[in-house]
Amino acid sequence: MVKMQPFVKQWYDFLGEDKVMGLRCNRCGSYEFPPVPVCNNCSGTDLSWVEMSGEGKLLTFAENPTPDAPFVDFAPFIYGAVVLKEGPTFHTMILGVDPEDTAALYDKLPLSVKAETQDRGDHKFVVFRARK
Numbered sequence: 458m459v460k461m462q463p464f465v466k467q468w469y470d471f472l473g474e475d476k477v478m479g480l481r482c483n484r485c486g487s488y489e490f491p492p493v494p495v496c497n498n499c500s501g502t503d504l505s506w507v508e509m510s511g512e513g514k515l516l517t518f519a520e521n522p523t524p525d526a527p528f529v530d531f532a533p534f535i536y537g538a539v540v541l542k543e544g545p546t547f548h549t550m551i552l553g554v555d556p557e558d559t560a561a562l563y564d565k566l567p568l569s570v571k572a573e574t575q576d577r578g579d580h581k582f583v584v585f586r587a588r589k
Contacts, residue, residue, distance in 0.1 A: 467506070468492050472581040477511050477572045479543065480504040488543040491583075511572035513539040513547070513585060520556045527577065535559070539570055539585050550575075553587035 461469070464480070468491060471478040479490035484501035490509060495502055518537030521528075528534070528550070535551040551570065554562055562568065570585035 462494070464492050464494055469580055471506075472574050472583065475574050475581070477509045477574070477583055478506050479509045479541075479545070481507045488541070488545055490541060490543070490545040490547055509572065510542045512542040513570050513572070514567035515539050515551060515570050515585065515587065516546075516567050518551060518554075518559070518562065520559060522556075535562075537585075540567075547583070547585075549582075550584040551587060552584055553589070 468478060478492070479488050480492045481488050481504065482496035482499060482501045483503040483505055485496060485499040487496055487498035488507070488509070489497060489504065494504070496504065516538045518535050520533055521536050522533040524532050524534070531550065533556045535554045535556055536549060537551050538546055538548050540546050569588040571588060572583055572585055574581040575584050
């Protein structure tokens with residue numbers, strides 16, 4: 458069992474329920490995703506769990522033909538930087554895009570994407586799916 462900080466464990470517990478959650482700073486209103494214990498905007502520590510919209514824009518991407526061992530079953534795949542509707546940027550796998558069509562994808566940026574969870578057996582993780 459991996460030892461996790463309580464807020465990280467809570468995030469994975471939410472993902473296990475297919476809930477994409479973040480933290481909202483009660484001091485300045487900024488969002489943290491993935492969660493961190495201190496607001497990156499104001500250094501506040503009074504944060505509350507909120508369900509994220511899951512909506513975002515893919516700003517940039519790259520193909521990953523040889524990923525790390527836990528993700529080799531997905532290869533090749535696209536990963537990229539997604540700016541969430543709430544503000545944070547998250548780097549993750551992008552589904553619904555064929556790695557052979559990356560040249561055409563550049564013309565569509567920023568591309569609308571939607572968060573979903575993927576099951577890795579012992580835990581779930583957040584990915585984004587391209588909206589057509």
